[in-house]
Amino acid sequence: MPELSIQNIERISRDLRKQEIVFSHLLDELIDHICCDVENEMHDGLTFLEAYSKVREKIGSRRLKEIQKETLYAVDTKYRYMKNTMKISGIIGTVLLGFASLFKIQHWPGAGAMMTLGAAILAFVFLPSALGVLWKETHNKNRLLLFISAFLSGMFFILGILFKVQHWSGAGTLLMLSTATGILCFIPALIINRFRDQEDKIKRPVYILGASGFIFYVAGLFCKIQHWPGATLLMVVGLITLCIIVFPWYTWLSWKDEKHVNSKFLFMVIGTLAIIIPGAMFNLSLQYSYEDGFYPHQEQQQSMYNYLYSNNNYLMNRYRDSLNYKGMEELHLKTTDLFALISNIQLKMVQESEGKPGKPAVSEDKIAQTETGREIQCRLLTNPFSAAPVNDFLMPGCTSRRELENALAEYAYYISGLEKGLEIQAYKSLLDPATYLPVNDPGVSPISLMSGLHSLELLKNGLLTIESNLLKSVAESR
Numbered sequence: 111m112p113e114l115s116i117q118n119i120e121r122i123s124r125d126l127r128k129q130e131i132v133f134s135h136l137l138d139e140l141i142d143h144i145c146c147d148v149e150n151e152m153h154d155g156l157t158f159l160e161a162y163s164k165v166r167e168k169i170g171s172r173r174l175k176e177i178q179k180e181t182l183y184a185v186d187t188k189y190r191y192m193k194n195t196m197k198i199s200g201i202i203g204t205v206l207l208g209f210a211s212l213f214k215i216q217h218w219p220g221a222g223a224m225m226t227l228g229a230a231i232l233a234f235v236f237l238p239s240a241l242g243v244l245w246k247e248t249h250n251k252n253r254l255l256l257f258i259s260a261f262l263s264g265m266f267f268i269l270g271i272l273f274k275v276q277h278w279s280g281a282g283t284l285l286m287l288s289t290a291t292g293i294l295c296f297i298p299a300l301i302i303n304r305f306r307d308q309e310d311k312i313k314r315p316v317y318i319l320g321a322s323g324f325i326f327y328v329a330g331l332f333c334k335i336q337h338w339p340g341a342t343l344l345m346v347v348g349l350i351t352l353c354i355i356v357f358p359w360y361t362w363l364s365w366k367d368e369k370h371v372n373s374k375f376l377f378m379v380i381g382t383l384a385i386i387i388p389g390a391m392f393n394l395s396l397q398y399s400y401e402d403g404f405y406p407h408q409e410q411q412q413s414m415y416n417y418l419y420s421n422n423n424y425l426m427n428r429y430r431d432s433l434n435y436k437g438m439e440e441l442h443l444k445t446t447d448l449f450a451l452i453s454n455i456q457l458k459m460v461q462e463s464e465g466k467p468g469k470p471a472v473s474e475d476k477i478a479q480t481e482t483g484r485e486i487q488c489r490l491l492t493n494p495f496s497a498a499p500v501n502d503f504l505m506p507g508c509t510s511r512r513e514l515e516n517a518l519a520e521y522a523y524y525i526s527g528l529e530k531g532l533e534i535q536a537y538k539s540l541l542d543p544a545t546y547l548p549v550n551d552p553g554v555s556p557i558s559l560m561s562g563l564h565s566l567e568l569l570k571n572g573l574l575t576i577e578s579n580l581l582k583s584v585a586e587s588r
Contacts, residue, residue: 114145118158122148126174140174179247189246196239203232214275222276229272233265256303259295263288274335282336289332297321316360323351357382408488408560411567418574419482422581429585437528437584444524445577451517452566453484455510459499463559464492486563497556504547504562515543521573528580537579540572 114122123141144165151161206228213221241261245254270284304310304317327348333341357378365375426442429435457477458470465471478485488494503510522541526534539545546565548557 114149114158118148118162119145122162140177144169175247189243192239192242192246196236196243199231199235199239203228203236206231225272225275229268233268237261237265237268252306253299253303255295256299259291259299263292263296266291285332285335289328292328293325297325313360313363316356316363319351320356320360323348323356326351353382405488405560408564408567411564411571412485414571415567415574416480416482418571418578422574422578425578425581425585429581432585434584434587437587438581441525441528441577441580441584444521445573448517448521448573449483449570451514452570455503455514456486456563456566457484458510459503459559459562460486460491462499462502463494463496488560488563491559494560495558497558499559500548500557500562504557504565506548506550511543511547514547518543525576525580528584533579537576540576543569546572 119141122144126140126144147165147168148158148161151164152158156164206224210221210225210228213219213224238261241257244257266284266288270281270288273279273281273284298321301317301321305314325348326344330341330344330346330348333339333344361375361378422442426435426438429438432438460476461470464476476487476490478487502508505511518541522538525537546569548562548565
């Protein structure tokens, strides 16, 4: 019967150690078992390489590690306890988070408690037990940084998302720690670990590109959560790198000689979707939650405007036969002229945001003509958070801003002849442009179209309030 050489036995031993078979007694028994199987195959006339390849194919790529796990589970009480804890806590934590998400969407009570409990179980029970299991199975000091950084990054991320959803302070700090740990520790440790595999030298450029794409994507997602600039660019660069370059390249290098679809390829596709879909859904959720904070305020101001406008028209009709009606009509006309100027500025701002630079759009579908005047359909705007319209029409020094300031000053001068005392001072403060409109401050972030429109709506409602009080005062004067 053919016997293996020392070099053959050393190769088999080296391959088993690469699979992280660290339980010493099991390692010796597996080496002996595989050597016997290879010798039996060589007895049928095969060479060592042919026989060894056949034995490896018969065993399977993961069977040896499964044997080690089964052995550790049977003989090591601590490992068995950690393994069971990891499985149970992982299931419970995931189920709690799943139901918490459902309850959160449906606005049912108990969502916050379930989400907090589920995140706590995953962060403080599942992840530590998983770290212990990995260390027991490998005892590889070269992977210690990889395991610890993965544990810390995952824990900070889970807690950061929990704090963000619950609106607790410290969410940004936790997410920043998660991102920093992942980018500065986990990804470099993973790359170093992959570089130690001498058989995969050809894949090293792919690993570097993959790490770069993942860093860009994670950094972009973090910036998106924190509402920082540059998020879209970082995420687009990351996704292009991962999906268009790294994924096809790695697939070609790994399975170009495969005749059948490898199961690892399917897992890679699922993993890629697991990165893209949650990121896209999270972006949409953040976008809608961000937008929904603006639209209700704008709509409430519009409702207030409609009420005040109708009330003032009622006063005008009520006192139509009064001797003081002429004075009321003069006041109403001046107020209407001021509204026309403000509405014209709003119209220009919307047209600029909807058009191209230097070519404002008509945007008739975004502006409805109602009984109370023009009404902007904010939810139909294409670029509601563009900063250009505010910079061009509302910032100090702009032509429209100067016209509005002059018109407000003339209106304040006019009403000073109708009302005396402390009330006129209150009215003048309501007519001060600085109360509503932006100022030149380098430390202030750019102001969006929605904020600018909201400021002008506040100004219009302030004017209607002043007009209402003055109409009553003029009507009752003798």
